[in-house]
Amino acid sequence: RKEVEQDPGPFNVPEGATVAFNCTYSNSASQSFFWYRQDCRKEPKLLMSVYSSGNEDGRFTAQLNRASQYISLLIRDSKLSDSATYLCVVNMETFLSGSARQLTFGSGTQLTVLP
Amino acid sequence: DADVTQTPRNRITKTGKRIMLECSQTKGHDRMYWYRQDPGLGLQLIYYSFDVKDINKGEISDGYSVSRQAQAKFSLSLESAIPNQTALYFCATSDPTMTADTQYFGPGTRLTVL
Numbered sequence: 001r002k003e004v005e006q007d008p009g010p011f012n013v014p015e016g017a018t019v020a021f022n023c024t025y026s027n028s029a030s031q032s033f034f035w036y037r038q039d040c041r042k043e044p045k046l047l048m049s050v051y052s053s054g055n056e057d058g059r060f061t062a063q064l065n066r067a068s069q070y071i072s073l074l075i076r077d078s079k080l081s082d083s084a085t086y087l088c089v090v091n092m093e094t095f096l097s098g099s100a101r102q103l104t105f106g107s108g109t110q111l112t113v114l115p
Numbered sequence: 116d117a118d119v120t121q122t123p124r125n126r127i128t129k130t131g132k133r134i135m136l137e138c139s140q141t142k143g144h145d146r147m148y149w150y151r152q153d154p155g156l157g158l159q160l161i162y163y164s165f166d167v168k169d170i171n172k173g174e175i176s177d178g179y180s181v182s183r184q185a186q187a188k189f190s191l192s193l194e195s196a197i198p199n200q201t202a203l204y205f206c207a208t209s210d211p212t213m214t215a216d217t218q219y220f221g222p223g224t225r226l227t228v229l
Contacts (some may be wrong), residue, residue, distance in 0.1 A: 008155070009222075027186070034217075041203075041223075042222070043205055043220035043221060043222050044158070044205075044222055045220070046217045046218070046219075049217075064229065085156065087158075093117050102160060102163070102173070104157070105150075105157035105158040105159075106157050107155055107156050107157040107229060108157065
């Protein structure tokens with residue numbers, strides 16, 4: 001089982017639609033969670049962190065369910081510019097000679113917003 | 116100017132050749148990382164360094180080596196390249212004083228081994 005699993009998609013949605021992505025993680029000791037966005041052939045960039053209480057940034061809402069070990073990202077009123085691959089990222093902290101943080105990346109969910 | 120730069124951006128080489136990928140950053144971060152990305156797979160950590168004297172293997176370090184020449188520079192070497200090392204390679208930095216420990220990525224190096 002992969003440590004971080006995502007539905008690869010692709011998700012093809014019309015402009016203005018609401019779309020949701022889920023991600024599951026295997027390590028219950030995971031400490032922090034993120035969504036990164038990666039445009040085609042570009043580097044990943046942080047979209048938002050995911051907090052236990054849920055958090056919102058404009059049209060984007062992230063939720064964390066620790067009991068079920070999943071993370072979600074909701075995009076409302078999709079724009080053409082939202083087309084990208086969305087990476088679920090989990091910080092599974094290990095302790096090697098002090099605090100050592102490693103991020104584990106999901107393989108990404110591809111979103112295409114259609115005109 | 117980009118905060119994290121990688122050279123070269125594209126490289127085609129032959130099996131058995133030695134290749135070095137270079138990464139420089141102006142963010143002043145102590146932590147630097149090398150990842151590879153293959154189609155359909157997530158980013159996989161090759162090596163990471165928490166300061167100039169600290170180098171650690173990631174999940175897929177076999178066939179790779181690194182050098183942390185300075186706080187701002189972290190190089191990845193393939194001593195004898197093989198075709199299954201064809202991938203997109205990213206360097207990243209992070210600041211451990213930030214709660215979220217956000218990683219900042221370079222633009223990537225697309226490596227093809229023939």
